[in-house]
Amino acid sequence: MTRRLAMTAQQLLGPIDLAQASPRRIGTLVAHEGIMLEVSGFPQPLGSNVRIKTAAGDYVNGEVVGFRGHRSLVLPFDTNLPLATGAPVEPHGASSMVACGKALLGRIIDAQGNPLDGRPPVKSPFQWPLAGRKVNPLRRGRVTKPLNMGVRAINGLLTVGEGQRVAIVAGSGVGKSVLMGQMIAGTECDVIVVGLIGERSREVSDFVETKLPPAVRKKSVVVAVPADHPPLLRLRAAMRATAIAEAFRQEGKKVLLLIDSLTRVAHAQREIGLTLGEPPTMKGYPPSVFALIPSLCERAGIDRQTGGSVTALYTVLADGGDIEDPVVDSARAIVDGHIILSRTLAEQGVYPAIDVARSLSRTMVDSVDPDHAAAAARFRQLWSAYEENRDLMLMGAYVAGSDPILDEAIRRHPDQLAFVKQPAGAQVDFQSSRQSLIEGYSA
Numbered sequence: 001m002t003r004r005l006a007m008t009a010q011q012l013l014g015p016i017d018l019a020q021a022s023p024r025r026i027g028t029l030v031a032h033e034g035i036m037l038e039v040s041g042f043p044q045p046l047g048s049n050v051r052i053k054t055a056a057g058d059y060v061n062g063e064v065v066g067f068r069g070h071r072s073l074v075l076p077f078d079t080n081l082p083l084a085t086g087a088p089v090e091p092h093g094a095s096s097m098v099a100c101g102k103a104l105l106g107r108i109i110d111a112q113g114n115p116l117d118g119r120p121p122v123k124s125p126f127q128w129p130l131a132g133r134k135v136n137p138l139r140r141g142r143v144t145k146p147l148n149m150g151v152r153a154i155n156g157l158l159t160v161g162e163g164q165r166v167a168i169v170a171g172s173g174v175g176k177s178v179l180m181g182q183m184i185a186g187t188e189c190d191v192i193v194v195g196l197i198g199e200r201s202r203e204v205s206d207f208v209e210t211k212l213p214p215a216v217r218k219k220s221v222v223v224a225v226p227a228d229h230p231p232l233l234r235l236r237a238a239m240r241a242t243a244i245a246e247a248f249r250q251e252g253k254k255v256l257l258l259i260d261s262l263t264r265v266a267h268a269q270r271e272i273g274l275t276l277g278e279p280p281t282m283k284g285y286p287p288s289v290f291a292l293i294p295s296l297c298e299r300a301g302i303d304r305q306t307g308g309s310v311t312a313l314y315t316v317l318a319d320g321g322d323i324e325d326p327v328v329d330s331a332r333a334i335v336d337g338h339i340i341l342s343r344t345l346a347e348q349g350v351y352p353a354i355d356v357a358r359s360l361s362r363t364m365v366d367s368v369d370p371d372h373a374a375a376a377a378r379f380r381q382l383w384s385a386y387e388e389n390r391d392l393m394l395m396g397a398y399v400a401g402s403d404p405i406l407d408e409a410i411r412r413h414p415d416q417l418a419f420v421k422q423p424a425g426a427q428v429d430f431q432s433s434r435q436s437l438i439e440g441y442s443a
């Protein structure tokens with residue numbers, strides 16, 4: 001088989017040194033289109049890692065992502081090196097396993113597991129597949145235990161349970177990353193895994209310096225890939241962060257996984273899918289994007305066998321506040337809760353700018369007691385009454401006394417905003433959040 005393909009390459013390209021091609025199956029770079037490379041004489045399976053020798057004698061790593069006829073399609077991890085036609089391409093290392101476990105705690109790595117923190121390479125005998133392990137759905141536990149996230153409005157009104165998956169949806173600059181940092185500092189868990197994907201490079205160091213105080217940092221792993229890196233690396237970073245979280249769960253740990261942002265991961269898959277010739281659908285996203293989001297989010301959850309859990313938060317960018325965006329829609333359909341941040345609240349200085357009426361935790365009913373649930377429902381009722389009638393009130397068309405609920409909503413509105421407001425550096429635990437909600441809003 002190898003030989004026959006090598007022959008094809010030979011016919012296409014003229015003389016190739018076949019002795020060199022075997023036994024290491026060296027392929028030949030024959031085309032470069034956009035970000036994609038075509039390699040002939042190289043029948044490696046999908047997902048294989050390869051390296052290509054550049055004109056300068058260095059190597060560029062890449063991955064086999066598809067086929068076209070008898071040629072393999074390879075995406076390189078570095079796009080700026082001088083590649084020449086006829087360059088040799090060879091298999092390079094076992095591709096799909098990720099170093100995991102406690103050797104990673106306190107470390108900052110890139111999509112390929114290389115250290116970014118100036119410390120020695122991470123060595124760990126504990127390896128886990130990049131794409132995760134398929135599990136029997138019955139092995140996944142139900143979400144029934146509230147997890148303290150350190151944010152009053154979330155603990156009280158949008159209670160996150162251990163093993164839940166939550167999307168934080170907002171336009172740019174409304175406070176997603178700050179809220180995430182607040183939850184990192186406040187969440188009660190054993191390990192925190194953060195995937196910083198497609199952010200500005202400046203934000204990576206900013207994140208590490210401002211949102212990871214030493215006590216938190218020693219139980220955290222950061223996988224960071226800024227926006228200027230090739231799409232395959234951005235995609236792999238999200239998968240690597242998820243794999244690291246899964247491996248800690250396998251050891252029975254309570255893990256918090258944060259992906260900032262899922263939209264950038266979807267953009268990376270969009271670039272790859274379109275290059276591979278997939279048809280664009282809504283907003284130019286090819287179908288593979290809508291397969292990727294569930295496959296990534298489904299990996300979080302509780303493992304009944306080990307007792308470990310991965311509670312996951314994904315930030316999703318809603319351009320121009322558009323929550324009908326296909327990525328938002330597809331993420332909302334798969335996660336068990338969404339926290340929508342409102343630009344209007346942020347502009348009023350209400351931080352975290354949680355739009356209580358439009359946000360929802362679907363598993364909250366299973367994790368809180370009836371008093372707590374009733375108080376949260378009451379809070380929501382008043383909040384929504386105020387929101388729905390805001391225009392009427394602004395026009396002066398509402399006459400006080402005509403609707404008792406609205407009257408109370410107007411009277412209580414400042415209290416409600418005060419309940420949601422919380423300075424970025426402050427933490428409120430689950431019990432006190434519950435207590436103040438019940439005190440203010442029990443029926």
Ligand SMILES: Nc1ncnc2c1ncn2[C@@H]1O[C@H](COP(=O)(O)OP(=O)(O)OP(=O)(O)O)[C@@H](O)[C@H]1O
Binds near residue numbers: 170173174176423
């Ligand atoms: N809790 C807060 N208290 C005070 N200011 C805040 C708070 N949260 C956000 N801000 C303000 O909003 C700005 C943007 O916040 P942040 O970086 O979290 O937004 P983002 O939604 O992550 O933006 P992007 O879409 O660019 O990633 C901050 O620089 C800060 O000025």
Ligand SMILES: [Mg+2]
Binds near residue numbers: 176
């Ligand atoms: Mg951000």
